[in-house]
Amino acid sequence: MFGYWGKLLRVNLTNQTYKVEEIPEVTLKKFLGGAALGAKVLLEETAPNVEPLSPENKVIFAVGPLQAVSFPGNGKWSVITKGPLTGTYLDSAGTGHWAPYLKKAGYDLLVIEGKAEKPVYLYINDDVVEIKDATQLWGQDTVSTSQMIKEELGDRRINALNIGPAGENLSPVACITCDGHSFAGRGGAGAVMGSKNLKAVAVWGTKQVPVHDKEKASEISKKLFKSAYENGKYFREHGTACAIVPLNELGDVPVKYWRDDVWTEGSAKIGAPRYTEYLKAKPKPCINCPLGCHRHVHFEYDGEKKEANGPEYETLGMMGASLLVEDLDAICMANDLCNKNGVDTVSTGAFIGFLMECYELGWLTKEQIGDLELKWGDGDVLVELTRQIINMEGLGKLFKNGIRGAAAEIGHEAEKIIVEVKGLDYPAHDPRATFGVAVNYATSPRGACHERGNVHAGSLGLYYPELQDAPADRFSVDQAAQAAYLHQSISTFYNTLTFCKFMIGDGGITLSELCEGLEAITGWKLEAKDLFRVGEAAFTLQRLINVRDGLDRKDDSLPEKMKMAALVGPRAGEAPTPHEKILDDYYKLRGWNEKGVPTAEKLKELELEEYVSFIPAK
């Protein structure tokens, strides 16, 4: 028996120094880890409105208690920073193999400050921390970078988060990759690494991390591995591509950059089972994963046979359905280009949809498009525009400040057709199919985010029997705020624990079972409602960073297209309006005032009284 504890590794790239700090148990118990601990550090340690790509911004990597042991779904890590795409608080989660290594090296948090003079990478091997030259790595793609580091360090077990050329070039949609098949994709964290001249973070950890009851933890873990494996058979067979057809049937999948409503034949062509058969797709699991949703696929493009990491549901949605592209080979090619260059496939797909719509509306100049015909459904155009966006050349230049910048530059009525919140493009779930999604996207601290509330059509009303009744009517304006409040808080808890949400939904693990696991590891007695409270507190803390920087209700917006109900299809006649009414309901549930600012009372209730001073005066 011992008190649970954690450590923070702080690296300053400007000074080339590092130090280790203790994290007291009381802090860990309140925040767990991940996106809560990271938000706490970001709030406390960065100035208001810090410029995302300046040395003053920090990039924080975080794990949580589950990474101490072998536990299903603990391959997840979070990166927390001010994001360059939105200028807001940003956290983004990746998986792969890296997360447990950081914990086993002894760290819950890795805080990176400053900026290196020239390209470097960080190498953490238990207590040894080195800032190493990355001149040779600069310009390498994400897969090569990983391999070259393993070779240089002489240990294939070493795992290195890294950025591709897009991050080096400060693309606002650059992501951070792990193992070539996992990505902290959204919001441009890769560019923050790039702005610090930080190419990679290699980690190897071998320590015995303190665990409250090792035997019990092992027993629970084994039980959950087994049950998740059994529950997840279909998911393992087809990966997230299994969701395309059923979610299209619910009207959840974006069609034609959110302008159309149904894509039945197309969805059958890109979704499972065809995806699995045509691409000879096989699972490519993250560490400690009984589900293995990531895919290894075979495809052919431009006469060349290829193997690579396969597109996920969100990528199929944004590069397939949203563009009417049925050509799986082209989608795989565009996906692979994004992955290797380290670019978010969701925003890239959204950008291309936006360009295709602008083209159709005659808003692009001959000078901008050259000879390219930006026709919906053309897989080659998808690949070519992906290249242009990655290389920030041609039409890609328009996106140097994201979709909002592109809309402003294109002019006409382009600002009316973009589908984003706070500058982050909608991912592939339509709020007209589930009203809670609208307020979820509107209020998510990093902008429109599906990782902040598994509230979309397929999940509503499921999973949390231990908590309050989950609202189950997807077309209820009255239930929308409650659905978002519940699912956001729980999802934020996952990101705080850095735990894979699929273990719950597809693996069938319950919150109570998670509590058992957590107790075995930490010794803390927790119930499902405590997990909810941790998520709620973390979410509020993240909100506080944004309101400190001047964001409020006006930034919690609903795109114009989402106010337009479909004529036919599974969500005919439905729209999540009036948005302002739903927002009012939501703010009440969250204990925020009518401007969307957390109240001092609410902070106290969530044991966040030390942050009351961060509430803006007016």
Added chain:
Amino acid sequence: MFGYWGKLLRVNLTNQTYKVEEIPEVTLKKFLGGAALGAKVLLEETAPNVEPLSPENKVIFAVGPLQAVSFPGNGKWSVITKGPLTGTYLDSAGTGHWAPYLKKAGYDLLVIEGKAEKPVYLYINDDVVEIKDATQLWGQDTVSTSQMIKEELGDRRINALNIGPAGENLSPVACITCDGHSFAGRGGAGAVMGSKNLKAVAVWGTKQVPVHDKEKASEISKKLFKSAYENGKYFREHGTACAIVPLNELGDVPVKYWRDDVWTEGSAKIGAPRYTEYLKAKPKPCINCPLGCHRHVHFEYDGEKKEANGPEYETLGMMGASLLVEDLDAICMANDLCNKNGVDTVSTGAFIGFLMECYELGWLTKEQIGDLELKWGDGDVLVELTRQIINMEGLGKLFKNGIRGAAAEIGHEAEKIIVEVKGLDYPAHDPRATFGVAVNYATSPRGACHERGNVHAGSLGLYYPELQDAPADRFSVDQAAQAAYLHQSISTFYNTLTFCKFMIGDGGITLSELCEGLEAITGWKLEAKDLFRVGEAAFTLQRLINVRDGLDRKDDSLPEKMKMAALVGPRAGEAPTPHEKILDDYYKLRGWNEKGVPTAEKLKELELEEYVSFIPAK
């Protein structure tokens, strides 16, 4: 000086008899001719709910006073009957050379009754009327039929209205053609001729028809020929294709079967001036026409060079823009197939748009579509589907009862996406671009009709300085009913006079000048407001036929798509709603009750008191 008079030629095909009846001046002065006189006969002589394709239905051809002399725009004739597509009152107007010949043979009206035992055609040569065998003509296309009749009768000047194979096969969208370039296109009058085994009506007339002041008439006519010729230069150069680009800029042209809003690049490809250049288009004028909007074009399809009558604005709208087809050769081919087979291009284009939308929505079965991919923009699919619709085979079989029948057979939510009123497909003017169009289409007696009110975006607020101020705000809900009331009444007056509306708009002739011409011919002193009253009375009489048969407010509908405002483009945010409010306003202006039934008071005001007994009891 003499009293103006007219004659009715009544032919009974069952009995193979005919007789000539006098039409008293008082009747002519009240109704003028055309669609007013025809409606009067149809109302008085047919039973309620007469089956359109039964021998009990009558098909009535009518001209008016202007056909007595050489007068600009008098190449027009009307056909009046109960229509097979809608089951309602139907009148449809054609041009060409036939109209003045009928008048010069001595007749204002030709009423055809009964049904011939075998295929026949009618030959009217002044006082000689013959019912002739048409066995050899049956199955011939519209152009061959015309030529064969000229040859058989040994006089190339003889002109024969006729039907193609579609009319013989009772297609509900079969039209009646004249000279191979003019069509009474909408509503299926060709099938009514077909149901009577009547292939053609050949006419040659040489009589001196009584004219009040021949010299004056000739002088006015010359003056108007000259001014219309001068005003109509651009129109003569490009025909109705000149309207595509400017009307697209107003948001008036249907895009993607009324689902999209702008088609800028495409409209430039199919509209003038490209239409004129690419197709080497030349005018092909009707008789007495200083404008010559009809086109003779050169195109190539399937490797074969062709010359034919070219597509009009409405055809370009429904077979081009509405299908996203930019391929002028394919549009010309589909148009020529329709013309030769005697089929309405507007409904055919609408059907194809509907099929493409159903296909995209996954509502067509493999059995229905075979190997055809019904992709938007595919010109070959346009041609193939045109063939199927003409031959009522394959997908064309769905339309044996028009678009409503097809929607019912296809099921799903197909009834929500069709764009029609009373079963007649919308022509190519979008009411969201001009709200008056919505109520105009809703209340037109034959269903959605652009010939019943030149109220669309390009014409609003123009042309009638002698009448009340024409409402000019195209997006005004408050002005919509007034705009429709004004333009409908005037357009109905044109169809009553059988006079080409383009003489007013594009030729610049005024209503006052028309009054001068009419006075010289008939001796009647008329003012612009009298013309309006004639139109209003005729329109009311036509309404009475429909309400007698059970139609009322519920049939004056607005398609669902028209309630959906565009997000962007020239009519962003605009929709002609609430429809019921506009309808209330409109009924008040018309003097109809809240069910849309003309009141006895209104009939009396319009000197239609003898028809009060036709008002339904409840």
